[in-house]
Amino acid sequence: MILKVDDENRVRTLTLNRPDALNAFNEALYEATAAALTSAAADPDVAVVLLTGAGRAFSAGNDLKEMQARITDPEMANQGSHFTTMIEALTHFPKPLVCAVNGVGVGIGATILGYADLVFMSSMARLKCPFTSLGVAPEAASSYLMPQLIGRQNAAWLLMSSEWVDADEARSMGLAWKVCEPDQLIAQARSYAETLASRPIPSLIAVKQSMVEPIRSEIAAATERENAHFAELLGGQANAAALADFTAKKQS
Template structure:
C-alpha cells in the first residue's frame, strides 16, 4: 500500500509508504496520495487530515528516475492524476491539513508545506528545494505560497539556493509551527489534530474556506507559470547533466 490510512477520532492519518525510495513521488504515489486526499475530503466522518511519511524521510521529492524517463522514453505513461492532480486536491481540500515532517523533505516534500494549516517537524528533519541544482523551475505554486508564508527573502533563499534548511531554521522562518523530538512528533501532531477534530466539522470547513478561498486563483495562476517554465527547462543542458549525475551515483 503506497499510502497507509488510519482513522481515529475524526482524524485520518495518511502515511507515505515508499520507504525504499525515501517516499519519493513516482506517478503511482502521486495517484495514491491524490485519491487518499479526495476520499478524506469527501468522507463526512473525517474532520482533520494528517500527512506523514514512513522511515527516515518525509519525501525525497520527485522520483528522478521517472523524471529522466519522462524526457527519454517516448512511451512514458503519466498517472491518472499525477503531480497536477495532487496539487489540485491539496488546493481544494476542505478539511484542515496537518503535516508531520518526520525526516528529510526535498522538492515537493518541502513545497507541500505551503498547503498545510499546521506543520510539525522532527528536530532532525531537513528541507530542500533543489530546483536550481536540478536546472528546473519551482513547482507546486511555491513561487507564490512560500513568499506569502515566510516572506520574500526567506523564500528566495530556499528557492534559489538549493541549500538545506533545518527544523529550527524552518521554525524561525514560519515554515514550521512546532518542532518536536523525533519520538514525540506523531503523538504531538495527533494530539493537536484531535483537538481540532473535537470541533464542529462544518465550522472547521468554514474557517478553512475563508482562509484559503482568496488564494485559490493565485495558486492556480502560479502553478500555470511554473509549469510553463518547467516545460522549457526540463531536458535542458543543466537538467540533463544533473539527472545524468544522479543516475551515475545511483549505479555506483
C-alpha cells in the same frame, strides 16, 4: 501499500509508504495521495488529515528515475502526470491538513507544506528545494505560496539556493509551527489534530474556506507559470547534466 490510511478520533492519518525510496513520489503515489485526500474531503467522519512519512524520510521529492524516463520516453512525456491531480486535491482540500515532517523533505516533500494548515517537524528533519541544482523551475505553486508563508527573502533562499534548511531555521522562517523531539513528533501532531477534529466539521470548513478561497486563483496562476517554465527547462542542458550525475552516483 504505498500509502497507509488509518482513522482514529476523526483524524485520518496518511503515511507515505515507500521507505526504501525515501518516500519519493512516483506516479502511483501522486495518484494514491490525491485519491486519499479527495476521499477524506467527502467523508463525513473525517475532520482532519494528518500527513507523514514511513521510515527515516518525510519525502525525497519527485522520483528522479521517473523524471529521467519522462525526458527519454516521448510516450511518457505526453501522458501528463498525476502530480497535477495531487496539487488540485491539495488546493481544494476543504478540511484542516496537518503535516508531521519526520525526516528529510526534498522538493515536493518541502513545497507540499505550503498547503498545510499546521506543520510539525522532527528536530532531526531537514528541508531542501533542489530546483536550481536540477536545472528546473519551482513547482506546487511554491513561487507564490512560499513568499506568502515565509516572506520574500526566506522564500528566495529556499527556492533559489538548493541548500538544506534545518528544523529550527524552518520554524524561525515560519515554515514549521512546532519542532518536536523525533519520538514525540507523531504524538504531538496528533494531539493538536485531535483538538481540531473535536470541533464541528462545517465550522472547520468555513474557517478554511474563508482563509484559502481568496488565494485559490493566485495558486492556479502560479501553477500555470511554473509548469510552463518547468516544461521549458526539463531536458535542457543543466537538467540533463544533473540527472546524468544522479544516474552515475546511483550506479557507482
